[in-house]
Amino acid sequence: MGWFSFIRPKATVSSPAQYAKIDVPASDDRVAETKDGKGQPSSFSPKYGSSYLDNLFAWGFEILAALVMVASFVILVIILLKFNGTPQSSWPVHLLSLNALVALLATIIHATIVFTLAQGIGQGKYAWFFRGKEQKAKSGKELRDLQSFDDASRGALGSLLLLGRVRQWNLTTIGAASTVLALAVPTFTQQVLTTEYRMVKSLSHGSVPGIARAQNYNGTMLSPNGAFDPSDPSYAWIADLPALSSIYTGVFGGPVEQLKPTCPTGDCSWPTTPTLGVCHTCAGTTHKLRLDTYVADARILDVDDGWDSKLTGISPSGSTGESQPGLVITGLTVTGIQNPVYGGNCSNNATSVDCYFWYCLQAYNVSVQAGRYEEKLVGTWNKVSNNNDLYDPPVFIDIPPEINADELGDGRNYSVDMMTLNSIPDEFSDFFFGHATADYAFSSDVMRIIYASLYDIPAFAQKLALSMTNNVRLKGQAPATDRYNGTVSASVAFIKVSWPWIAYTAVVAALSLIFLGMSIFHTRISREPPA
Numbered sequence: 199m200g201w202f203s204f205i206r207p208k209a210t211v212s213s214p215a216q217y218a219k220i221d222v223p224a225s226d227d228r229v230a231e232t233k234d235g236k237g238q239p240s241s242f243s244p245k246y247g248s249s250y251l252d253n254l255f256a257w258g259f260e261i262l263a264a265l266v267m268v269a270s271f272v273i274l275v276i277i278l279l280k281f282n283g284t285p286q287s288s289w290p291v292h293l294l295s296l297n298a299l300v301a302l303l304a305t306i307i308h309a310t311i312v313f314t315l316a317q318g319i320g321q322g323k324y325a326w327f328f329r330g331k332e333q334k335a336k337s338g339k340e341l342r343d344l345q346s347f348d349d350a351s352r353g354a355l356g357s358l359l360l361l362g363r364v365r366q367w368n369l370t371t372i373g374a375a376s377t378v379l380a381l382a383v384p385t386f387t388q389q390v391l392t393t394e395y396r397m398v399k400s401l402s403h404g405s406v407p408g409i410a411r412a413q414n415y416n417g418t419m420l421s422p423n424g425a426f427d428p429s430d431p432s433y434a435w436i437a438d439l440p441a442l443s444s445i446y447t448g449v450f451g452g453p454v455e456q457l458k459p460t461c462p463t464g465d466c467s468w469p470t471t472p473t474l475g476v477c478h479t480c481a482g483t484t485h486k487l488r489l490d491t492y493v494a495d496a497r498i499l500d501v502d503d504g505w506d507s508k509l510t511g512i513s514p515s516g517s518t519g520e521s522q523p524g525l526v527i528t529g530l531t532v533t534g535i536q537n538p539v540y541g542g543n544c545s546n547n548a549t550s551v552d553c554y555f556w557y558c559l560q561a562y563n564v565s566v567q568a569g570r571y572e573e574k575l576v577g578t579w580n581k582v583s584n585n586n587d588l589y590d591p592p593v594f595i596d597i598p599p600e601i602n603a604d605e606l607g608d609g610r611n612y613s614v615d616m617m618t619l620n621s622i623p624d625e626f627s628d629f630f631f632g633h634a635t636a637d638y639a640f641s642s643d644v645m646r647i648i649y650a651s652l653y654d655i656p657a658f659a660q661k662l663a664l665s666m667t668n669n670v671r672l673k674g675q676a677p678a679t680d681r682y683n684g685t686v687s688a689s690v691a692f693i694k695v696s697w698p699w700i701a702y703t704a705v706v707a708a709l710s711l712i713f714l715g716m717s718i719f720h721t722r723i724s725r726e727p728p729a
Contacts, residue, residue: 242662257718264714271707274303275700278390282695286393296693297391304387307703310709311380318708318717335515348657361673373717383706389699393691397465397567400688406466408682409459409563410563411473412674415557416615417441431606435617437625444669445629448662456667458571459684460581464569468684470561470602474612474674476527477578478556480656485548487533488646499534499634499649503627525592525614527581528626529556530659533543534634534652551655555626555663557614557670559594564684574705577601591616611677 281289281296289296342565419438448454459468534552559579565572577600582592593613597603605610630648632641651658 201209203569206236215421216729239509240636257317257714260314260714260718263310263313264711267307267314267707267710270303270306270310271704273305273682274300274387278695278700285398286691286693297388297467298393301384301388307387307707308380308383311383313576313706314710314714315373315377315380318713319370319377321717321720322590326520337719340571357358365484372709373713376705376706376713379706379708383703386699386702390696392695395689396692398690400463400504400686404458405680405683406462407687408679408684409468409562410457410668410671411471411472411676411682412671413474413611413617414613415670415674415675417618417669418615435621437618439620440669440673441622441666442625444665445662446624448665449629451665453722454661454665454668456571459564459565459566461684461686463686463688465567465635465687466684467565468654469682470563470600471599471682472559472561472597472603472612473676474614474670475558475560476555476660476663476670477580478553478555478663479562480551480659481555482641483531483552484548487548487550496636497633497643498536498636499631499632499640499652500637501532501632501645501648503530503631504529525557525580525619527557527629529554530626530630532648532652532655535651536649537650542573549652549655553655553659555659555666557619559601559612560595560667561603591619621659629643 277296277299286296291299340383417436417438417440459466488570530553531550532553535547536549554650560575560581563575563576577598579594579597579601581594581596583595584592589614593611594603595702597612628646632645633664634640634645634649640649648658
């Protein structure tokens with residue numbers, strides 16, 4: 199029969215006497231000769247269902263297909279478990295990719311599922327037309343149902359049509375529904391593999407040098423006009439040009455950037471790295487100003503070294519809270535009035551800030567991720583020894599572990615030269631001393647810059663400290679060591695398994711196995727020959 203059988207007039211089997219008129223192919227060996235002219239079928243050959251082994255042997259190809267399906271699914275799961283979370287380069291077979299193998303196993307699983315379902319559906323047409331061990335024809339069944347079952351055993355479209363025709367759900371309709379569901383098995387199974395990119399240590403690039411750091415710093419040079427005095431040789435030394443340049447850059451230059459190390463891949467990381475640098479702190483002292491009426495000859499800005507300031511809590515201190523004046527570069531007191539109002543009370547416009555700058559030990563965490571540089575100051579340390587001799591400068595002591603300093607013995611490998619501690623403050627005293635009057639006459643260009651930054655002196659101080667820190671880190675000395683070398687990372691593709699996708703395949707495969715087992719069992723108890 200073809201598809202046109204669906205539009206033919208209905209032909210039904212209304213009684214056992216009409217059984218001999220059903221158009222069933224003789225090759226099926228299912229309709230035997232009638233007895234006594236009553237149209238009753240004779241019994242089937244005893245070779246079908248005569249024993250469990252015979253029954254299983256009759257389903258040999260279907261059982262073999264089921265075993266292949268189970269084996270393919272188990273192999274697929276084992277492979278996915280083994281390579282899940284591993285780099286794609288770990289796949290050992292170069293002629294066949296992992297994706298191709300998954301697609302091959304998915305095809306085998308789908309083919310065996312469809313084969314077992316098709317054979318079970320083909321067997322179901324006998325259960326539809328016959329009942330009981332006597333194989334008596336059921337009455338009221340349309341003849342074209344035979345074609346519907348046959349089409350259902352050929353694929354998903356026929357199974358859909360069968361589900362639309364048959365209103366009574368039975369074993370065969372379950373097989374037809376499973377056949378429709380099996381359509382998505384290859385697609386869902388191949389979705390199980392995805393790619394996940396991770397940053398891993400690059401073996402090809404090895405390590406990269408550590409960030410710029412200093413363990414010893416000398417920012418002075420011999421004065422060309424100074425006479426060397428053996429009794430006090432410090433007077434023959436002045437701030438060197440890099441130190442002066444860092445001060446000028448911090449005041450007059452544009453934004454100061456952090457020092458960026460080299461990273462060949464755009465993804466690197468470094469361990470916590472200690473270095474000498476310049477720390478600073480600022481505190482507002484506006485509340486200490488004396489209110490007065492503005493007068494024409496008054497100053498609108500006054501800047502001095504701040505040593506007379508009696509503020510507490512902002513000078514650098516060590517771990518025990520004691521002041522460490524030996525490392526202080528300068529104290530800076532800025533007092534000014536922006537937009538003064540003549541003849542009025544100027545208290546609302548007045549600003550006063552005290553800032554301190556000093557040499558300290560800093561610790562940085564540095565990383566480069568996707569080409570974006572990030573530097574984080576994770577700690578500072580100020581405690582130094584009480585040495586103050588020219589040839590025995592103060593050194594940082596009792597450095598805590600979080601600074602990650604590689605101390606040698608008593609920690610004397612982190613120090614600032616004594617001549618630097620004497621020379622740099624002198625430069626600051628001359629540089630940051632001046633004023634501005636009410637007619638906006640500035641004693642120096644430095645005063646003009648400070649006045650423009652009057653309401654954001656902490657930001658001004660931070661920029662200056664960063665510029666000086668960069669100079670210390672670049673010009674200072676540090677012994678070569680691998681301890682602070684960086685790690686180069688590269689983006690590597692890893693295999694990631696999405697297990698929910700394979701769950702669908704497992705469910706459909708389980709349905710096909712259950713359907714096959716029930717078909718075999720039904721054949722055994724009803725003594726139907728396998729299709």
